[in-house]
Amino acid sequence: MFLMTQQPLSSLAKLRFLAFTLLLVLPCARSLANIKLSHEDAIARYTHKIVTHVTWPDEQDSGTLVIGILSNNATQLESFNNYLHLKQVRNKTLSVEAITSKKIPEGRYALLFVNNESLHRITDKLLNDTKLLIVTDSGTRQDKRITRLAVVNRKIKIHLHRETLVSNGFSISNALLEHTGTKEDLKAQLRAQEKHLNDLMRETQVKEEQLKALNDTLTKTNSTLAKTRSDLQYKSTKLNENQIKLDQLNSKLSLIQSKIAQGQNEVAQLNALIEKKQRELANQRWSMKEKNMEVRKLKAQKTINQEELEKKATLIDSQKATIQYTQDAIRQQRILLLIASFTAVVFLIMAYVLLLLNTIRKKNNSKLARLNANLYELATTDSMTKLFNRRHFIESSENLILQQRRNSARSCVLLMDIDHFKRVNDTYGHAVGDEVIVRVADILIANLRKHDIVGRLGGEEFAMVLWDCSVNAAFTIAQRLRSEVQNSSVNTKHGEVGFTISIGLTEIIPNKDDIDQALLRADSALYAAKSNGRNQVFVSEI
Structure with a gap:
C-alpha cells in the first residue's frame, strides 16, 4: 500500500521532515503521562499538536495563523501564550489573541479555543464556518464540528471527526490519526492518499504517451524540414542565375539605347541636310533635276532608317517585358524564401518544447521512484528500532x-x-x-x-x-x-x-x-x- 501526504509531490524534503517530526512527537506523547504539567499547560500543548498536524484549506494565503482564546481563565491564556504565541509551524507564525468582546469576530481566527464555561457563546454560524477549527476542553457537548480535548484517567485524549474536517478542506497527518483517530479514519485517509497517487501515475502514463506521439511528429517534421532546406538551396541557386541574366539584359538594353540615340542624331543631321538642299534648289533651279535625284535618294535612306528605328523600338519593348517577368519571378522566390524560414523557426520551437516536456517527465519519474522506496521502508520496518515489523x-x-x-x-x-x-x-x-x-x-x-x-x-x-x-x-x-x-x-x-x-x-x-x-x-x-x-x-x- 502506498501512502502520500497532502503536500505536492515535488516537496520530498517536506515528507522527510514530517516523518522526522513523527519520530519526535510520538515519544513525547508517551511520556506526557509522567511529566507533571498543569491542566492548562497540557491543553495548550495538545492544541499546539493539533495545529502542527492539521493543514488549513487556505493556509497558503497568509503568513500568520491567528488563534483565538475564549476563556475567562487567566492561567489558561498564559499557557497558550507560553506554548503557541509567535511559534513557527510550516513557516507560519502563530498569534494568540484573547477574545474580550461580546461578539466573536468572523473570519479572523484559524483556530478558536473555547473552555467549558464559554461554550454557550458558540453559534451555529461559527460552527458552519468551514475554515475555522473549534477546540474545546468540554466533555459534555458532542458535536462533529468541534474537536474535544477530553480528560480520561488524568490523561488528555483528542476527539476529532476526520470525515467532517476533510469535507471542509482540512488535511490531517497520518501521525495525528494514529495517535487520536480510529482505525476506520486512518484506513480512509490511506485509501484517499493511495487513490491520489494512482491518479498521478495514470496522468504520468498519459503524458508519456503524448510525449511519444510528439517525438514521432518531430521525426516527421525534421524530415520535412530537411527536404524544404534542399528545395530552398536549389531555388536560391536559380535566383542567383536569374540575377546574372538580368544584369546581362540591363547591359544590352543600355547598349541598344545608346545606338538609338546615335540613330536619332543621324536622322536630325539628315533633316538638316534636306533643308539645306531645298534652299539650294530654290537658288539653283537650273540644277533641280540633279538635286531632285539626290533628294529622292535621301528620302529613301530616311525611310530605311525610320523602319530600322521602329524595329529597334519593338525589340526594346520585348526586352522590357522579359525584364518585368524576371522581376516578378524574383519577388515570388523571395516570398517562398520567407515562408520556408518561418516554417524552420516554428519547427525549432516545437523541438524545444518537446525536449522540455521530456526533461519534466524524467524528473517526475525520479521523484516517484524515491517516494516509493521511502514508502516501502515505512511499510516493512519498525519506525523506532529500524528492524522488520x-x-x-x-x-x-x-x-x-x-x-x-x-x-x-x-x-x-x-x-x-x-x-x-x-x-x-x-x-x-x-x-x-x-x-x-x-x-x-x-x-x-x-x-x-x-x-x-x-x-x-x-x-x-x-x-x-x-x-x-x-x-x-x-x-x-x-x-x-x-x-x-x-x-x-x-x-x-x-x-x-x-x-x-x-x-x-x-x-x-x-x-x-x-x-x-x-x-x-x-x-x-x-x-x-x-x-x-x-x-x-x-x-x-x-
Whole structure:
C-alpha cells in the first residue's frame, strides 16, 4: 500500500521532515503521562499538536495563523501564550489573541479555543464556518464540528471527526490519526492518499504517451524540414542565375539605347541636310533635276532608317517585358524564401518544447521512484528500532523456510523478551523504556549474520531466525546476545539503568514447520525461561 501526504509531490524534503517530526512527537506523547504539567499547560500543548498536524484549506494565503482564546481563565491564556504565541509551524507564525468582546469576530481566527464555561457563546454560524477549527476542553457537548480535548484517567485524549474536517478542506497527518483517530479514519485517509497517487501515475502514463506521439511528429517534421532546406538551396541557386541574366539584359538594353540615340542624331543631321538642299534648289533651279535625284535618294535612306528605328523600338519593348517577368519571378522566390524560414523557426520551437516536456517527465519519474522506496521502508520496518515489523518479519521468515526446504538446511528461531519492562516504564518513564528497546535492537543488529532475519514483533518482544544454524550454535549465539544485553545500560537522570532479556530457542523442523509453529514452541521455551528466574536461554523440546 502506498501512502502520500497532502503536500505536492515535488516537496520530498517536506515528507522527510514530517516523518522526522513523527519520530519526535510520538515519544513525547508517551511520556506526557509522567511529566507533571498543569491542566492548562497540557491543553495548550495538545492544541499546539493539533495545529502542527492539521493543514488549513487556505493556509497558503497568509503568513500568520491567528488563534483565538475564549476563556475567562487567566492561567489558561498564559499557557497558550507560553506554548503557541509567535511559534513557527510550516513557516507560519502563530498569534494568540484573547477574545474580550461580546461578539466573536468572523473570519479572523484559524483556530478558536473555547473552555467549558464559554461554550454557550458558540453559534451555529461559527460552527458552519468551514475554515475555522473549534477546540474545546468540554466533555459534555458532542458535536462533529468541534474537536474535544477530553480528560480520561488524568490523561488528555483528542476527539476529532476526520470525515467532517476533510469535507471542509482540512488535511490531517497520518501521525495525528494514529495517535487520536480510529482505525476506520486512518484506513480512509490511506485509501484517499493511495487513490491520489494512482491518479498521478495514470496522468504520468498519459503524458508519456503524448510525449511519444510528439517525438514521432518531430521525426516527421525534421524530415520535412530537411527536404524544404534542399528545395530552398536549389531555388536560391536559380535566383542567383536569374540575377546574372538580368544584369546581362540591363547591359544590352543600355547598349541598344545608346545606338538609338546615335540613330536619332543621324536622322536630325539628315533633316538638316534636306533643308539645306531645298534652299539650294530654290537658288539653283537650273540644277533641280540633279538635286531632285539626290533628294529622292535621301528620302529613301530616311525611310530605311525610320523602319530600322521602329524595329529597334519593338525589340526594346520585348526586352522590357522579359525584364518585368524576371522581376516578378524574383519577388515570388523571395516570398517562398520567407515562408520556408518561418516554417524552420516554428519547427525549432516545437523541438524545444518537446525536449522540455521530456526533461519534466524524467524528473517526475525520479521523484516517484524515491517516494516509493521511502514508502516501502515505512511499510516493512519498525519506525523506532529500524528492524522488520511483525508482518514483514513473518513474510521473510516463510520465504527463508521455503528456501531451507529446497537446500535441506537447518535453521533455528530465537524469541526474546525484555525482563520487567513494565517496571522500567513505570519507574523511569516511557522515554527510558523506548531507549531500552532501541538499545536491545542495536545489539541484535550488531550480532546479525549475513542471511539471518531479525524483527520486532511488538512492545518489548523480538524474534530472530538463524539460517543454516544448528541448535548448539544457536544456543551459543543466544547466550552471547543475553550477555551483551546484561552488560549494557542506559543513562537517565536517576543514573544508569540496567536490563536483561529472556530467550526461548527452538529448531525449525524441515518439511514440517511453518514460522507460526516454530514461534509457538519458542514462546513456550521463553515462558519457561521467565518462570525459572529470567535472564537465561531455554531450548524447546521438539
